[in-house]
Amino acid sequence: MDILHQDQNIVIRHFLAEEKHLFCALFEDEEVTAYLPYRSPEQFAEMFEIALEDYTQGPFGRFGIFDAGNNDFIGMCLARNFADVSGQIEIGYTLSKKYWGKGIATEVSRALVKYCFFKTEENEVVAVTDLDNIGSQKVLEKVGFSRINNLKRSDGELAYYIVKRS
Numbered sequence: 001m002d003i004l005h006q007d008q009n010i011v012i013r014h015f016l017a018e019e020k021h022l023f024c025a026l027f028e029d030e031e032v033t034a035y036l037p038y039r040s041p042e043q044f045a046e047m048f049e050i051a052l053e054d055y056t057q058g059p060f061g062r063f064g065i066f067d068a069g070n071n072d073f074i075g076m077c078l079a080r081n082f083a084d085v086s087g088q089i090e091i092g093y094t095l096s097k098k099y100w101g102k103g104i105a106t107e108v109s110r111a112l113v114k115y116c117f118f119k120t121e122e123n124e125v126v127a128v129t130d131l132d133n134i135g136s137q138k139v140l141e142k143v144g145f146s147r148i149n150n151l152k153r154s155d156g157e158l159a160y161y162i163v164k165r166s
Contacts, residue, residue: 002055004063005111010104011066012077012111014055015048019064022073023048029097035130036094037155059119065095065108074099077108079116084151088126088162089116105136109143113163123165128158137161 005012015023027033027044047062054061060081065074075095082090091112093105109127116125128151129136137147137159145161 004115006068007107007111009068010074010107010111011068011071012063012108012115013066015051015062015064015076017052019073020045020048022064023051023076026073026075026094026096031097032094035133035136059115060089065093065104074104075108077112079112082126084153085126087122088124089120089122090126090128091116092127100135105139106142109139113143117165125163127161129161131157131159133159 002014003011004014024041024044027036027041033039051062060079062076062078065077066072067074073096075093077091077093079089079091082088091109093108093112095105095108113125116122127136127140127145129140131150140161141147143163145163148160148162150157151160
């Protein structure tokens, strides 16, 4: 099992095939998925299978977030080439509701930025959020991201954040 980040609070690592049920259960809560473009259980199951395949392709993909003390499943995060702008790496996260407001999103985001800059020579890491997702926007700002504008896509606009390699 490949570990991307580990500290006293969390472990970010590759998912194991037998953890598919954890991944899919995360997305059963409508509050958790309120700002996500995916909606069906089939889409989340397919996303998990793609995550396992991605591990063979390089450093990016979707990863599990687990409690370092009791191994409880906290959520998932991602680092990937940004589809909208060449040369940028995108990060993101989805946490189980019981872990909201505990600083974990901030910790995960910091760890992902560090991981992206360590694994690549790219100079920018980006993140996008729903325009109404104020909580995630505050997390990104706390981590050092700056909002540069809105990203316009065919299905709507997203708040577009960037942090540059220092």
